[in-house]
Amino acid sequence: MTLYLDRDRLVATMEEQATYGATEDGGLHRLALTEADREIRDWFVDQLRAADLSVRIDEFGNIFGRREGSDPDAPPVLLGSHLDSQPNGGIYDGALGVVAALEFVRTLNDEDIETTHPVEVVNWTNEEGSRFQPAMQGSGVWAGVHDITAERAKTDDDGSMLCEALDSIGYHGTAPAAPNTEYDAYLELHVEQGPKLAEASADVGVVTGIVGFTWGRVTFYGEADHSGPTPMHRRSDAFVAAADLITAIRRIPGTLGDQTVGTVGYVHAEPNSINVIPGEVTVTWGFRDPDDRIVEQAYQQVLTEAEHAAQREGVDYETEERMRASAVSFPDRPVDAVRQAAETLDTRSLELVSGAGHDATHLTSVCDTGMVFAVSEGGKSHSPSEFTSSDDCYEASNVLANAALRLRLKRQSEPGLQFS
Structure with missing residues (x-):
């Protein structure tokens, strides 16, 4: 039939x-x-x-x-x-x-x-x-x-x-x-x-x-300040740390497998003004792969990269995994x-x-x-x-x-x- x-x-x-x-x-x-x-x-x-x-x-x-x-x-x-x-x-x-x-x-x-x-x-x-x-x-x-x-x-x-x-x-x-x-x-x-x-x-x-995947977000906490008088060496720019992490997330899949993908789909900055050094920035991550072991490796790498980005810029940070699917x-x-x-x-x-x-x-x-x-x-x-x-x-x-x-x-x- x-x-x-x-x-x-x-x-x-x-x-x-x-x-x-x-x-x-x-x-x-x-x-x-x-x-x-x-x-x-x-x-x-x-x-x-x-x-x-x-x-x-x-x-x-x-x-x-x-x-x-x-x-x-x-x-x-x-x-x-x-x-x-x-x-x-x-x-x-x-x-x-x-x-x-x-x-x-x-x-x-x-x-x-x-x-x-x-x-x-x-x-x-x-x-x-x-x-x-x-x-x-x-x-x-x-x-x-x-x-x-x-x-x-x-x-x-x-x-x-x-x-x-x-x-x-x-x-x-x-x-x-x-x-x-x-x-x-x-x-x-x-x-x-x-x-x-x-x-x-x-x-x-x-x-x-x-595929399995991990979703999460990282929030960087810097110090909001005036974009003009504040010297570059005195800045704690949360967006710079976030930018470092964003480029890292783009690179991570290439270190893991030909089916791994990684995405930053959301960015939120505070106070989000052209004349203010960003004091707080949140970015998301998303990694997918048919192999759960590779998904876990991607997750661990993003945690490491977030820590390094925060240290380079002298800001604090926190991470939260929002979803994991096998x-x-x-x-x-x-x-x-x-x-x-x-x-x-x-x-x-x-x-x-x-x-x-x-x-x-x-x-x-x-x-x-x-x-x-x-x-x-x-x-x-x-x-x-x-x-x-x-x-x-x-x-x-x-x-x-x-x-x-x-x-x-x-x-x-x-x-x-x-x-x-």
Whole structure:
């Protein structure tokens, strides 16, 4: 049995979701637990109900839609991703996975296909981690990786608590933020956010695992002073120390491995005036690699480099690791299901490890987990220039749907269910 989704409806739904939090340059500004996030959540719940799914919202705002199977005791297969975005991000990141999962259950309804196992569609809270840290927060709480009390107390840069923001948009649900049953599998479709598929002329990615990473920040404490009368030898410039660390973070990956990457994505200076020597500067680090040992080496190197930078400039400093995620390898069963689905659909595929973190990272502790990647043209993501063609969205969504069918959604012994 091969399932083909409704291409026009899939594309129209992608276009519709992109209107919530749309920016003038064609991007998306839909930060977690903001008004734009409330609007897309309302839209998503309406879509779930229109597809005759029962809706469940948990205490961390994760939203589930459930389509029952013929065996009420069978463990569900879960599909989805996230609807929040980066600041001024793209319209495909996360959203394609949610829309594809929604279109899958719509097509099951259209074709009057009764699955043995229930199917659930999910939108995870705050995957991006741009407003509240850490990233993949909702799935981490649900999977038991993070403590819900501690995560609900997190604050954004304006001092707003996550629990208050969740209440303000009306998505503090009543269901426990934890699996309410055993789950059979989780599948997530996502845009690659990198260039490998396009460079290999592949149509979809069969994801075999996800890199590990460390996120953190270093704050340097110097002495704010007048930029004119203060002699150079009398300065304790926090920004000079920060600049030294920034260049070190750029160099560290080259000392470790050909798959290691390092990024400084955030800098904040106080008092941030052209006429004042910076007295306090915070910079972030981010390192990723498929090998957790290399991630740890990068972390240790950044601590050493921060100390040296502070000593050279005569300033104090403190460090804080904000998030650490171990690399994961997906089990054979879901990877095989994705691989075989691509073969059945005669879709050119490439096996690869994800260089970005995804909610699937946390789901590996709950059930068999796999991912499908769609092509990112130019490898661009987290910006308005992020682009995945309608054809690529459709091909990857069909692979997701057919991989889900292979994951025991119907009993293999049932008449008429044959995979070739």
